Amino acid sequence: MSQIQSLERYAVEVRKNLLKIIFAASSGHTGGSLSCVDILVALYFGVMKIDPDNPGKPDRDRFIMSKGHSVEALYAVLAKRGFIKEEILGTYGKYNSPLAGHLEIKIPGVELNSGSLGHGLSVGVGMALAAKRSNMDYKVVVLMGDGEHGEGSISEAITAASHYKLDNLIVIVDRNRLQISGNTEDVMALGNLAERYKAYGWNTLECDGNNISDIIETLSSIKNNSGKPTSVIAYTIKGKGVSFIENRTSWHHRVPTIEELNAAICELDNLLKLKYHES
């Protein structure tokens, strides 16, 4: 089995796990979590220099989940990658659990408390600047939502990243075109995000954000001596992987019923069977 095939299987497992914990907690952001699973799997298993046994290693790559509400996807990935124990996934959202509805740095592998949109990129700029000023060569990757680009603070951070020539900073935009109230272009049109970043002086790439191979290839092509930060507009489907959740605004933070959970898991299992002819 190729590396990509392994990662695609991981992505299916992550999707199943995140749906299970949302169901168990009766709370979560289903659509946005499903849309960014392939990006997270590509980062944690194929791109980033990280060590689950030493999550605070000074030269590790930093990942900031600026769209902090898609927390269930990251928890499932952190468990799969060995940062947290699989068993604690089941405690998500419960009293005394370390796993809250938005990220906290007390969880191994989490770099920033999140939940307020439009913060992650500024913090990423600070981390990337710290690397430059300390002559360290780690990368900083910030995952943002598309709707999140409504926050003005992002323009401040985009400007600074370009000014300080932070070629060790990568933004990935989960461009699923849906936010809580509807289509991003109806709520507050974002237009062409790639052109927007380009106008600020960034390198700009685009990829299929639900294709792990394409994501890894795109991220691997980024040169770290270009003198420019890079944005990757990752075109995704909100709710990816479950037919009755895909592209539906109502699933932004809807919790599946037990029947829906079972149907979703069945669909995800069938996906693997069809793709790899598994019995």
Place this chain on the structure above:
Amino acid sequence: MKVNGIPCRKVFADVILEEAYRNKDIFVITSDSRGSAKLEEFAEKLPEQFVEVGIAEQNAVGVGAGLALCNKNVFVCGPACFYSSRGLDQIRVDVAYTGTNVKIIGISGGVSYGALGTSHHSLHDIAVMRTFPGMKIYLPADRYQTEKLTRYLAKATESAYVRMGRDIVPDIYSADSPFIPGKANLLAEGNDIALIATGETVFHALEAHHLLREKGINAMVIDMHTLKPLDTDIIMRAASETGHIITVEEHSIYGGL
């Protein structure tokens, strides 16, 4: 009391420069405010420890948190009025809630900007900052206390908000006066009434103490230089010894000292 020639913000700038020469992890961030924060010399002498973000307070605080998460000791410096409003959500989440080693140095606080108008006044800053769990709050009363506070913060790992004024303030202390974070200074004994002041108003409380004494009233004067954590012992003592407490502050009466 004599009037010195240096405003507290200049003292802060001189001391943090001195400390930053010794400690390469000290970083200073400004938002087009290096002039008002007296940090031009820092920017010139230690450019690798200085970060300019332009007129962008939200980004200044966020970038500061990012640097702090990479083990830097960060001082974000600019007008108190803007940091305690425009940068507030970043202070709430990226600094206080995340617990990053970021000190917000709010200069020209209170009504320091005077005729520049209400948009430049900060009479709300202490109220909002003190509600954030983990946030320490300091208002030094003169240049000596500013120096001691700055030297303390240059070594401390904490999230803090410091407010200082714009103009030169009279000396109240001397170079060997104590500054213990969280422990207020008792500046004058008195058993008729207690005046608890903070920051620039400490001088005025002492003036009041002298005027009251001429009228036969003995006023206790306390410099509450640390508003959080609050020295409740000295407040209890003032209450029990005088029975009357007046707070003196350059702030809205809602949520301040």
